[in-house]
Amino acid sequence: MGRAPCCDKATVKKGPWSPEEDAKLKAYIDENGTGGNWIALPQKIGLKRCGKSCRLRWLNYLRPNIKHGDFTEEEEHIICSLYISIGSRWSIIAAQLPGRTDNDIKNYWNTKLKKKLLGKRAPHGHSLAAADVVEAEQQLNPSAGASYDMPVPGSFEERSASKLGFGSPAGEAAGVASTVEMSSGSMVGAGFGYGHVDELYDFLYNKQLATAGAFQGGVPPLPELQCPDGSAVVGADEKFSTWMASCDHYVPTTGGQQLQLQGGNSMNLQDFVLGYDQ
């Protein structure tokens, strides 16, 4: 026998929320809180919605202090840094970006940042990316075509999970600990058996780091932000801020050390990784 459904699908409304539904939900929670029971909440308010749907609507849209719209460069930097370190732990990443929801970050990553990181958009003013993509493709998979503009199979996050030991419950706890010791530099390497495009990314990333001697050491290791049980360590916010500041030493946000690219062009590492033209 399968799992019992969380709600009666025949009577539950699905799809976009109406302003009236939003108002009902918001008014009730503002006054009474969630009561710790999302499943019972829709009946109390008289909404024909699944409890999970109410929770999602509240967390992603109605909750106070939610930020919508464009992400700042700083936010992009944080997302990229954390994704490289811990993979698709959107809730953890969202915890570092006040006002942003995991869903927002996930969407932003999937629709924009991933494309930037995977080199869909060549950095401005040099031909390195295209040439390297062909070279990487040939080196990693000689029988494959050289097209780089392809769907991402498997997942970068599976690769991260594999590297971090997240494949099993026991490995999960160990993985959280090992996460914090992993620098961007240590991300590159072989022998983990992850997907083709992920290897391609690593190859390109490694090549860029090698091109820029100043960045040879990568960014500093991310400090421990999580306990093995997944809760935040004491002072996690402060540790993270300190780490971000130390990253700026290696990855200047403005000016500072520049990557020397083929053809004499230069740009800083963050801009290269994020694909900024300027």
Add this chain to the structure above:
DNA sequence: AAGTGGCTCAACCGCAGGCGG
């Protein structure tokens, strides 16, 4: 102006883990 394809993002789905009985 109409058709088409790509992109965005809100919402859904299913799974895993926590917790209380």
Add this chain to the structure above:
DNA sequence: ACCGCCTGCGGTTGAGCCACT
């Protein structure tokens, strides 16, 4: 120890929008 309920999370979907032809 086991079971069932609930919550939280990450992956996926699809409607609507927009740019291009």
